[in-house]
Amino acid sequence: MGMSKTKEHRTQQVIGVQFDIAWEDREMNYERVEALLDERCGEIKKGAMVCLPEMFSTGFSLKVNKTAEGDEVVTEKFMKRLARKYEVYMMGGLVERDPRPNGNRKGLNLCVVMNPEGEEVCRYTKIHPFSYGQETDFYNSGDEVVTFKWGELTVAPFVCYDVRFPEIFRHGAAKGAEVITVIANFPEKRIAHWVTLNQARAIENQAIVVAVNRVGDDPFLAYNGRSLVIDALGEIRADGGEDEGLVMWDIDxxxxxxxxxxxxxxxxxxxxxxxxDE
Known part of the structure; x- marks a missing residue:
């Protein structure tokens, strides 16, 4: 009798892009992101989810006139182009002006996702702007936990400071999230918290956590990466270390x-x- 063939496991690839964000310089950041992806394009699988950091096109600036997308929505167009080019889901952080009448022209710190056809499939507004760093003076908060379908998986996206508030992640789990993403500009001086908090979010929600941070410096803070893919038991499966590069892992x-x-x-x-329960 011949040996029975082992059933092949279903996998979906996730990729974090960890890079040194040039301060308020969109074109330089677009070029760097695309260069990092091109360097390893042969390893990028169709349908993968590629995650860019919070405010990846400008850095974490409080100057909404610099960070906000204008009518040309150039950052969204860039993400759509890359989604089509690599045939992947593209997730990244960008800023738009709050369109609500009571928005006071403040910004919204967003996580946006494009599918491989270049269509937007998710838009999440950061629920917890970083009050300690005056983000709340310039950016309004979101009020909804959202999810989207990525292949066979349900994903709940969050942004940076959100990771300190487990209750909103629980809402994501209640909505069926099997994957949680946290895109960030999380500084070196609090990086131990970053690692532990993301592991906790994975363990308590029995979810894969994809946490994508930046490296380098802005005018105020230093960043040392540690982009992570963490499995549902809280084990770190991929770690970007402290240098630029891609963090890749196949979710089984x-x-x-x-x-x-x-x-x-x-x-x-x-x-x-x-x-x-109401």
């Missing part, structure tokens, strides 16, 4: 499903404590 859907089925902690979640 069968391993994730098996773990969640064997240890079904999410079934014991008390949605009444989340205000979801």
């Amino acid at each position: 859907l069968d391993v994730l499903d098996e773990y969640r089925g064997r240890f079904p902690a999410l079934r014991d979640m008390r949605e009444d404590f989340l205000g979801l």
Whole structure:
């Protein structure tokens, strides 16, 4: 008798782009992102999810007149072009003016996702602007946890300071998120918190966490990367270290499903404590 063939596992590739963001210089940042992806384009799989940091085209600037997309929406167009070029989902952070009548012309710190056809499939507004760093003086907060479908997986995106507020991640889990993304400009002096908080978000929500940070310096802070892919048990599976480059990992859907089925902690979640039982 011949040996039985082992069933091939279902996988989906995730890629974090960790780079030194040039301060308020869109064109230089577009060029750097594309160069980093081109260097390893042979390893990029169709349908992968490529994640860029928070405010990747400008850095974490409080000058909304510099960071906000104008009528030309050049950053969105750049992301759509790359999504089509590499046939991937492109996620990245950008800024738009708050269009609401009571928005006071402040900005919105967004995470936007394009599909491989170059169509927008998700738009999340950072729920927790960083008050300690005066972000709340210039950017309004979002009020909704959102998810989107990426292949067979459901993804909940978050931005930077959000990672300190586990309750909003729980809402993502309640909406079925198996993957959580955190795009950030998280400084070197608090990097130990970054690692531990992202591991905690993975463990408590039995989810894959893809956490993408920047390196280099802006006029105020130093950044040392540590972009991470963390599995549902909290184990770091890919670590970008402190240099520019891509962080790649294939999420094994069968391993994730098996773990969640064997240890079904999410079934014991008390949605009444989340205000979801009404």
